[in-house]
Amino acid sequence: MKWSSLITDFEHFLRLERGLSDNTINNYNYDIKRLISYLNDNYNHIVSPIDISQGTIQQFIYTISKDLSARTQARIISGLRNFFDYLVFENYRETNPVDQIESPRLGLKLPDTLSIEDIDQIIAAIDLNYQFRGVNLGHRNKAIIESLYSCGLRVSELTHLKISDLFFQEGFIKVTGKGNKERFVPIGKSTQKLIKIWLDIRKQIDVASEAKDILFLNYKGNQLTRAMIFTIIKKLVEKVGLKKTVSPHTFRHSFATHLLENGADLRAIQMMLGHESITTTEIYTHIDKSQLNKVINTFHPRK
Structure with a gap:
């Protein structure tokens, strides 16, 4: 074969x-x-x-x-x-030649996160008057960043988000995650407002037939790519001079970390992130503990 x-x-x-x-x-x-x-x-x-x-x-x-x-x-x-x-x-082989090969030991890799101040700085750097080929993309970019952070979305979940997935009256959006599993995620009023502004602008675009229900589009009316989201974020991070490696997933990690730091239940965070196992979500407890250690080492008189 x-x-x-x-x-x-x-x-x-x-x-x-x-x-x-x-x-x-x-x-x-x-x-x-x-x-x-x-x-x-x-x-x-x-x-x-x-x-x-x-x-x-x-x-x-x-x-x-x-x-x-x-x-x-x-x-x-x-x-x-x-x-x-x-x-x-499938009976092509009798044994797996990789079974006896050990993977290298990995230390715990904590996700990179942004502070609330970092996120505010990035959002403030968005030029709401930015237009390309007559289409205002500044408001779109702000809605994108806010959606990533306020809903904890993966980049693929963001690019595939549909207008029919928006249930603003109920305060939720329907997200299709890994393995086409669907979940409902709360969405705040401020993010809803930004998306509504973009929806009004979106009406001015000649939308491709296959993207009629896709929320976030490029100026040609096509679905945004993952690469384009990375580019938008990279330019904003460079603009504010932030010395951190920031990707779309950084906003998702920051969403979970900030919820946990402010007392949110781990099970609720798991559901919002769409993690199949609670152990995946538990990595954020390590971030929280490291923050506690930092507080002790900074402020305790017998550190």
């Missing part, structure tokens, strides 16, 4: 059987293709996914470990393990 046909079958399995998002599937694909590239560069013959050995994969991991972080290595090992698990499941 060829790599290409098995990868295609694996994609269908991940999408249809496991309900994974396109982003997750693309990451799996990227990791497998990195292995294929290594094989093409280092072997004179075609190494089949059916016959590849544990030793070959170990050598691949050793080679890439020189240039990649432990976290990236662990992700690649996990992706390959899932791929070969699928091949075993």
